[in-house]
Structure formats: structure tokens, C-alpha cells
Amino acid sequence: MHEGSITIRLSADVAEIERLNRIVRQFGELHELPGRTLYAVNLALDEMVTNVILYGFAETKGEETKGEEIVVRIEVHPPELRCEIVDGGREFDPMQVPSPDIQAPLRERELGGLGIHLMRALMDEVTYRREHPKNVLTMSKRIR
Amino acid sequence: MQTQEESLGDVTVLTITGHLDTSSATPFESVLMEVIDRGERKVMVDCGPLEYVNSAGLKVFLLAAKKLETLDGQLVLCALSPSVLMVFEMIGFTRIMNIAASRDEGLRMFREQRAEA
Numbered sequence: 001m002h003e004g005s006i007t008i009r010l011s012a013d014v015a016e017i018e019r020l021n022r023i024v025r026q027f028g029e030l031h032e033l034p035g036r037t038l039y040a041v042n043l044a045l046d047e048m049v050t051n052v053i054l055y056g057f058a059e060t061k062g063e064e065t066k067g068e069e070i071v072v073r074i075e076v077h078p079p080e081l082r083c084e085i086v087d088g089g090r091e092f093d094p095m096q097v098p099s100p101d102i103q104a105p106l107r108e109r110e111l112g113g114l115g116i117h118l119m120r121a122l123m124d125e126v127t128y129r130r131e132h133p134k135n136v137l138t139m140s141k142r143i144r
Numbered sequence: 145m146q147t148q149e150e151s152l153g154d155v156t157v158l159t160i161t162g163h164l165d166t167s168s169a170t171p172f173e174s175v176l177m178e179v180i181d182r183g184e185r186k187v188m189v190d191c192g193p194l195e196y197v198n199s200a201g202l203k204v205f206l207l208a209a210k211k212l213e214t215l216d217g218q219l220v221l222c223a224l225s226p227s228v229l230m231v232f233e234m235i236g237f238t239r240i241m242n243i244a245a246s247r248d249e250g251l252r253m254f255r256e257q258r259a260e261a
Contacts, residue, residue, distance in 0.1 A: 014166060015167075017165070017166055017167070018165070018167060021163075021165070021196075035227065036226075036227065036230070039196070039227040039230075042196070043196075043198055043231065046166075046198050047198060047199055050166050050198075050200075100235075100236075102235060102236025102239075103236065103239075104236075104240075105240060106209055106210060106213055106240040106241070107210065107213060109206060109210070109236075109240060111203050111206060111207070114199035114202055114203065114235055115198070115199035115200075117234075117235065118198075118199055118231065118235060121234040121235075122234070
């Protein structure tokens with residue numbers, strides 16, 4: 001495993017998610033991250049960046065907007081990995097979103113909130129701060 | 145993401161390969177719903193070659209499981225890789241879905257249900 005970092009600039013376009021995922025996987029392989037850690041980071045970033053792209057810039061929920069920038073930074077400092085997502089979208093603190101009831105029986109399970117719940121479960125520490133006019137989400141995970 | 149369909153007796157098996165993510169969730173949902181809409185009630189998804197799934201893909205499995213339950217059918221997922229299984233556990237799907245280690249075990253899940261009926 002090697003120390004290192006990468007900064008990825010994305011436009012607010014759903015087509016960018018595939019590019020992000022590809023870059024994250026390449027970065028993880030290059031730095032010889034364990035498979036489980038890489039999978040977790042890949043998924044957490046995918047979920048949170050997708051949320052920003054789909055909901056962060058649109059007036060109407062679900063409507064996609066182009067031209068806005070999202071900056072993702074990943075740092076590997078063994079034994080820890082840190083990620084940061086900075087976007088200029090509307091204020092949104094994912095830590096305020098209630099978790100879905102994962103004990104509910106199948107017929108009562110709701111479809112929403114799965115992505116944010118996964119991110120929180122995959123990461124060891126998550127902090128959100130508003131640095132007007134930007135959202136800054138920091139996630140960290142012990143590498144293992 | 146690619147899918148391949150086959151029939152094993154009265155069980156329809158869909159094998160899903162690659163990455164099930166935001167862009168591939170919609171085509172996968174179409175394939176799975178088409179199988180249910182044409183009347184198949186015993187549906188197994190072989191996740192052996194599935195390398196990655198995100199919440200958009202998980203929603204498709206949840207939708208299909210809910211739909212089959214209301215139709216007295218059954219969805220069985222088999223051969224999940226350790227990473228994919230970890231995600232299913234985190235989201236609580238291992239307690240509400242039929243998850244088998246292998247195809248053979250998955251097929252037995254359908255037979256057991258018939259025996260109970």
C-alpha cells in the first residue's frame with residue numbers, strides 16, 4: 001500500500017459517475033488498497049456524488065443540471081483513508097437524513113434513503129460542514 | 145451490466161454480470177419486470193459474476209422481491225460475492241430476501257416453499 005492522493009473534478013452530469021467510479025478503482029489498484037476498503041470507498045463516493053448530481057443543483061427534485069462542478073479528493077495515509085466531496089449545490093447535510101428502518105418486513109421496506117445509509121455504514125467517520133456557498137463532506141475509513 | 149436468462153424447470157434464472165449502478169439499474173429493472181409481467185413466479189438471480197451494486201441496483205432487487213411477494217411468487221438471489229453480500233447485510237436485505245450460497249441451494253429454497261404449501 002502506498003501513500004498518495006488524487007483530486008477529481010466532475011461536472012454535475014450523471015454520465016460523470018461512471019468516470020468517477022473508474023478513476024476511484026484505478027486509484028485504489030495503483031495504491032494497492034485492500035479489496036474491501038476499495039469497494040467501500042468506491043460505493044460511498046458513488047452514492048454521495050450521485051445524490052449531489054441528481055438533487056444538489058436542480059430546482060425540482062430529480063431534475064438533472066449541467067455545468068456545476070463537484071470536487072472529490074481521496075487521500076491515502078495508512079492506516080487511514082480520507083475522502084472529501086465539495087460541491088456548490090444547495091445546502092444538504094446527509095447526516096440529518098433519518099436511516100431507513102432496516103428491521104422492517106419486506107412489504108413495509110421503503111425504497112428511499114438506502115444510499116446515505118450505506119455510506120454511513122461503510123465509513124468509520126463522516127462529518128459535514130457548510131462553507132458558504134459550498135457543502136463539504138468528509139469521510140474517513142481505517143484501511144483493512 | 146449484462147443479463148442472461150435460462151429456465152431450470154419452472155424456475156427462471158437471470159445471471160447478472162458486471163456493474164449494477166445508476167446507469168444500468170433501469171435496464172436491469174426492465175429485464176426483471178418483464179420476466180415477472182409475463183407470469184414467471186419463481187425467479188432466481190444468479191449474482192455470481194456481479195462485481196458491484198449500488199443503491200440504485202439494490203432498489204431494483206427490493207422492487208422485484210416486493211412485487212413477487214404480492215403475486216405469491218418468490219425471488220431468490222444466489223452466489224453473491226463477499227463484497228456484494230456485505231452491502232446486502234448492511235442494508236438489512238439478508239433478513240428480508242431469500243439469499244442462497246449457490247444455485248443448487250437456491251433451487252432448494254423454491255422446493256422447500258412448495259413443500260410447506
